[in-house]
Amino acid sequence: MRKLILAASVWVMFFTLTGCNEKPVDPITNPEEAPVVKMVISHEFNGQRINFNSVEYATTHNLVSFAELSYFLTDFEFKKADGTWMPFAYQALIRARQTPVDTLVFTNLPKGAYQGLRFKLGVDSVNNHADPALWPNEHPLSIMRGGTMHWSWNAGYIFFKLEGRFFKDAPIQGAYSYHIGRDDLITQYTFEDISFNYNDKVVVLPMRFEAKNFFETPHQHMMRDSALFSHSAFDDEVAEILHGNMSNLILKD
Amino acid sequence: MKHVFLLSLFFVGFMACKPEPNPKKEYPAPRPVTLATKPFFPPAVIPADNPLTVEGIELGRHLFYEKKLSGDNTQSCASCHNQELAFTDNGKPFSTGITGAVGVRNSMPLFNLTWTNRFFWDGRVPTLRAQVLLPIEDPTEMHESLENAIHKLEQTALYPELFGKAFGDEVVTEERMAKALEQFILSIQSTDSKFDKFRVNPVLSPLSLQETRGFNIFMREFSPPGSGRPVGADCFHCHGTHLFTANNFTNNGLDESPAVGFSIVTNDPNDIGKFKTPSLRNVGVTGPYMHDGRFATLEEVLEHYNAHIKQSQTLDVSLKSQGMGLGLTTQDKADIIAFLHTLTDSVYLNNPAYKSPF
Numbered sequence: 190m191r192k193l194i195l196a197a198s199v200w201v202m203f204f205t206l207t208g209c210n211e212k213p214v215d216p217i218t219n220p221e222e223a224p225v226v227k228m229v230i231s232h233e234f235n236g237q238r239i240n241f242n243s244v245e246y247a248t249t250h251n252l253v254s255f256a257e258l259s260y261f262l263t264d265f266e267f268k269k270a271d272g273t274w275m276p277f278a279y280q281a282l283i284r285a286r287q288t289p290v291d292t293l294v295f296t297n298l299p300k301g302a303y304q305g306l307r308f309k310l311g312v313d314s315v316n317n318h319a320d321p322a323l324w325p326n327e328h329p330l331s332i333m334r335g336g337t338m339h340w341s342w343n344a345g346y347i348f349f350k351l352e353g354r355f356f357k358d359a360p361i362q363g364a365y366s367y368h369i370g371r372d373d374l375i376t377q378y379t380f381e382d383i384s385f386n387y388n389d390k391v392v393v394l395p396m397r398f399e400a401k402n403f404f405e406t407p408h409q410h411m412m413r414d415s416a417l418f419s420h421s422a423f424d425d426e427v428a429e430i431l432h433g434n435m436s437n438l439i440l441k442d
Numbered sequence: 443m444k445h446v447f448l449l450s451l452f453f454v455g456f457m458a459c460k461p462e463p464n465p466k467k468e469y470p471a472p473r474p475v476t477l478a479t480k481p482f483f484p485p486a487v488i489p490a491d492n493p494l495t496v497e498g499i500e501l502g503r504h505l506f507y508e509k510k511l512s513g514d515n516t517q518s519c520a521s522c523h524n525q526e527l528a529f530t531d532n533g534k535p536f537s538t539g540i541t542g543a544v545g546v547r548n549s550m551p552l553f554n555l556t557w558t559n560r561f562f563w564d565g566r567v568p569t570l571r572a573q574v575l576l577p578i579e580d581p582t583e584m585h586e587s588l589e590n591a592i593h594k595l596e597q598t599a600l601y602p603e604l605f606g607k608a609f610g611d612e613v614v615t616e617e618r619m620a621k622a623l624e625q626f627i628l629s630i631q632s633t634d635s636k637f638d639k640f641r642v643n644p645v646l647s648p649l650s651l652q653e654t655r656g657f658n659i660f661m662r663e664f665s666p667p668g669s670g671r672p673v674g675a676d677c678f679h680c681h682g683t684h685l686f687t688a689n690n691f692t693n694n695g696l697d698e699s700p701a702v703g704f705s706i707v708t709n710d711p712n713d714i715g716k717f718k719t720p721s722l723r724n725v726g727v728t729g730p731y732m733h734d735g736r737f738a739t740l741e742e743v744l745e746h747y748n749a750h751i752k753q754s755q756t757l758d759v760s761l762k763s764q765g766m767g768l769g770l771t772t773q774d775k776a777d778i779i780a781f782l783h784t785l786t787d788s789v790y791l792n793n794p795a796y797k798s799p800f
Binding site for chain 1: 481483484487664666671680682683685690712757759760762
């Protein structure tokens, strides 16, 4: 009987715990693994894992394929139980073509209860304009890792790069290349619906990068002979319009 | 007595003409070398198991200029890598080996390889250590077995001692040859061009108006003619950063049916036609250009990017002007070339530390 009560209370605990979140976010991947918090980002188009270079996907106005999707995530902050945001020094360069499902590992996050997460897609102004050679070569912001992600003497880093081909009237193919940088085009992501207890187990935070939203949420982008690339220039309208679609790129899965 | 003296003379003479490495002889530890960090360059990458030393680099320099490493003792690395031309092959599109065989790729410049992690035009070799012995055995190049090469070095008075100084004892091995050549090549840096001086102090070392214009066009993104924006040639996407290469493999539109290129490494059809993006430092002296030396002059290279980009499946999307052309005027092209010449580094081209020790 004692056992039954125990089992029942474990169940109740489980339901209350999972009930707080819409979805449980702390599956234990491997009980042997040292406790750590991970964010796993799956790169998708309309819910399907992106198949680079080969598959064509339909946006409202175009058929597109992807050749490269790379971006920086920086300025991570975790919301503590007392409601304050705790900065967590972490920068990531995501290269989705090479790593379609990328895992960011937050080692050294203090143990405790958290009820939110926020970060930026972009590189803060100070680092953006600093000399990229000053980073150690393994650092995500080093040009040794992201040589193709720097605008050299222009505006600093290219925070976000989405490149590929689109199909005009067959058989003519066009290419598009959207690069977003500039201090004023940093995108902040805030997730107040992510909460987890981090103590002696591995915590996984599953996220989804939804590429479809880049082309149509809310602005419905149409590729024709114009608006095929965006620039570092301060008056680049294409960059500004597409930046408006970027707050819906990374979603809680 | 006289006989004994004569005999010992004979013995000494015999030793002198047939020296053998003495594995027992001990040498002091080689002296470590730290490459100076230069402004705007990332930290140099040196393999942990082959730290640079004065004696290691010195041995490597001797080997680099050593003709005994070739089958008929006529060719050294330097035969196809001439320092005055940024270690390229004397203006030839392809190099000729000792047998008269002609290769299929343009000789590559050697500098700043501390910041490269794939070697040869198609990137087929992942480390410099693995790369440096290949030309010796290549039948179209130096055409000598490593066994013979080692034997020839052992027979000299010079090398056992140089190996001893570099590695602690006189034993000559393949691995030590590779490590010494790796050290020498890693020590070759080009960081003192006019452009570097300008970057460090633009007031003391300004660029001319034409060079500045060329720099801006090189670094600016392409805008379609008629867009009202200043002209941009979009070169920096691949030849950007202070290294003047983004360290990537790309298809820059040379052919409609491109060569295998980097796909030889990845087996990925999306990498067909992609070649190592070369650094444009010293490009003023490294002609002819491209992996097959197809363009004799920088003017021809610029005209390629301006109006002759060939479409293919793997053409880099950043050559997005495809079809429309860059729309550069003769003046724009001349300005870019003037800027490219500011990347020529005469300190490196004449550095005595990289010259032949013989």
